[in-house]
Amino acid sequence: xxxxxxxxxxxxxxxxxxxxxxxxxxxxxxxxxxxxxxxxxxxxxxxxxxxxxxxxxxxxxxxxxxxxxxxxxxxxxxxxxxxxxxxxxxxxxxxxxxxxxxxxxxxxxxxxxxxxxxxxxxxxxxxxxxxxxxxxxxxxxxxxxxxxxxxxxxxxxxxxxxxxxxxxx
Numbered sequence: 001x002x003x004x005x006x007x008x009x010x011x012x013x014x015x016x017x018x019x020x021x022x023x024x025x026x027x028x029x030x031x032x033x034x035x036x037x038x039x040x041x042x043x044x045x046x047x048x049x050x051x052x053x054x055x056x057x058x059x060x061x062x063x064x065x066x067x068x069x070x071x072x073x074x075x076x077x078x079x080x081x082x083x084x085x086x087x088x089x090x091x092x093x094x095x096x097x098x099x100x101x102x103x104x105x106x107x108x109x110x111x112x113x114x115x116x117x118x119x120x121x122x123x124x125x126x127x128x129x130x131x132x133x134x135x136x137x138x139x140x141x142x143x144x145x146x147x148x149x150x151x152x153x154x155x156x157x158x159x160x161x162x163x164x165x166x167x168x169x
Contacts, residue, residue, distance in 0.1 A: 044140055049091045056081035057129070069139045073132040080127050085134070086120045093119070094136035102133040
């Protein structure tokens with residue numbers, strides 16, 4: 001009987017060790033960039049966008065160039081690394097996911113992953129990089145969707161009222 005209890009306690013002890021080892025292995029399988037990923041909220045003309053990124057350096061500011069359909073990233077203290085940025089499709093989109101990525105004005109290769117929620121771009125940056133420009137085919141609209149809906153409603157009401165009441169007799 002005593003031997004049976006001893007075996008049961010040893011079995012429980014080893015099961016606990018195996019669980020701890022499995023947890024350590026599972027945590028070490030997570031990519032290191034996942035732990036370093038940062039998120040900032042970017043606000044532009046009343047719209048707020050959560051932007052996640054991983055960069056071996058510092059982000060100074062984000063910006064929009066509506067004429068160029070581009071999203072700008074000002075950086076500092078950048079070391080040679082891979083820059084990963086995730087942003088919502090409402091912020092910046094590209095037909096067939098064909099973006100142009102400029103690092104200090106020079107076009108660079110990138111990988112893109114898209115979903116209904118957003119886009120993830122990954123590309124190399126070199127030490128001393130100061131400006132990154134992501135060019136798409138559309139960027140945050142000048143007029144928010146709500147303003148466009150209000151304008152459509154007002155226009156429809158004007159047309160209906162003008163047809164029902166003649167202005168000139």
